[in-house]
Amino acid sequence: MQNIENQKPIKKHPNAPENIKPHPINVKFDDSLPRHWFGGNAFMTHILNTWTVIFPDAERYFVRWSRKALQYENLDPKIRKDIQGFIGQETRHASEHEKLWELLQKQGYDIRPVLDFIHKVGFDLIENNFPDTWNLAAVAGFEHFTAMFAEIYFESPELMNTMHPEMKRLFEWHAAEEVEHKAVAFDQLQAVNDSYLLRISVMNLAVILLYGISVANTLYFMLQDRSIFNIKEWAGIWNLFFGEYQLAPRSVSKFIEYYRPDFHPWEIQNYADAVRVFENFDNNYSIALSVNTCSNGL
Numbered sequence: 091m092q093n094i095e096n097q098k099p100i101k102k103h104p105n106a107p108e109n110i111k112p113h114p115i116n117v118k119f120d121d122s123l124p125r126h127w128f129g130g131n132a133f134m135t136h137i138l139n140t141w142t143v144i145f146p147d148a149e150r151y152f153v154r155w156s157r158k159a160l161q162y163e164n165l166d167p168k169i170r171k172d173i174q175g176f177i178g179q180e181t182r183h184a185s186e187h188e189k190l191w192e193l194l195q196k197q198g199y200d201i202r203p204v205l206d207f208i209h210k211v212g213f214d215l216i217e218n219n220f221p222d223t224w225n226l227a228a229v230a231g232f233e234h235f236t237a238m239f240a241e242i243y244f245e246s247p248e249l250m251n252t253m254h255p256e257m258k259r260l261f262e263w264h265a266a267e268e269v270e271h272k273a274v275a276f277d278q279l280q281a282v283n284d285s286y287l288l289r290i291s292v293m294n295l296a297v298i299l300l301y302g303i304s305v306a307n308t309l310y311f312m313l314q315d316r317s318i319f320n321i322k323e324w325a326g327i328w329n330l331f332f333g334e335y336q337l338a339p340r341s342v343s344k345f346i347e348y349y350r351p352d353f354h355p356w357e358i359q360n361y362a363d364a365v366r367v368f369e370n371f372d373n374n375y376s377i378a379l380s381v382n383t384c385s386n387g388l
């Protein structure tokens with residue numbers, strides 16, 4: 091790796107889970123998926139649809155840079171093992187989310203502009219011109235978002251239960267793995283360069299990029315199905331973000347945690363939320379396997 095300015099042995103946080111590994115899932119979507127599958131709410135549906143479109147490329151970007159971090163020879167062996175688990179999880183997230191693309195296009199949504207933007211601005215312009223350490227700081231910054239969205243997911247079961255069951259399965263599984271690996275990108279950045287200034291400077295860019303893309307493309311999807319002109323829809327959005335669920339202030343308070351100089355993702359011990367999901371998945375997965383085995387007469 092080039093551009094390494096600081097090399098410092100970093101140990102795994104005592105609250106971090108022992109093992110990070112991909113958990114089996116195989117989501118399936120069909121034409122029965124409603125257009126506004128998040129409890130009939132167009133805005134929430136399209137934020138998550140937007141993430142479903144941008145996650146695969148973003149996650150492959152995380153994997154690219156984590157593979158580079160693995161080349162750093164002074165990595166603590168436990169952190170190295172975590173990075174390998176992180177790569178396995180993110181690779182699978184990308185392929186599961188991508189399964190929805192065809193159906194979104196069948197429903198009439200144009201997903202090309204946001205994908206083109208990510209490729210031209212995110213990769214051709216920013217990734218290729220950023221120093222290595224800046225890219226690793228970007229991965230850590232984006233992973234803070236996925237960790238805080240996962241936290242919000244687990245804090246709001248009533249709201250999340252309004253999702254279509256298969257979409258809920260996808261996002262719950264993704265949220266659980268995001269919790270499990272939430273410190274990996276942070277630790278790999280600290281191992282390579284622990285500059286506070288680097289971490290927050292890149293986060294300032296990451297927040298503009300992520301929120302800019304998410305809001306712009308959500309409105310674009312809403313324009314495509316005309317829900318943007320529905321007054322009731324906007325009243326619902328207000329209720330979600332500033333009323334009953336307080337999504338806006340809750341996101342802001344979780345976001346600014348990252349700006350504390352002594353921040354570490356595992357100060358918030360919420361691994362139990364992920365374990366609950368995995369136990370449920372493991373049971374369901376074995377049940378599905380045994381049903382399959384029986385029905386095949388094996």
Ligand SMILES: [Fe+2]
Pocket residue numbers: 149179180183236264268
């Ligand atoms: Fe992910």
Ligand SMILES: [Fe+2]
Pocket residue numbers: 180233236268271
């Ligand atoms: Fe992640």
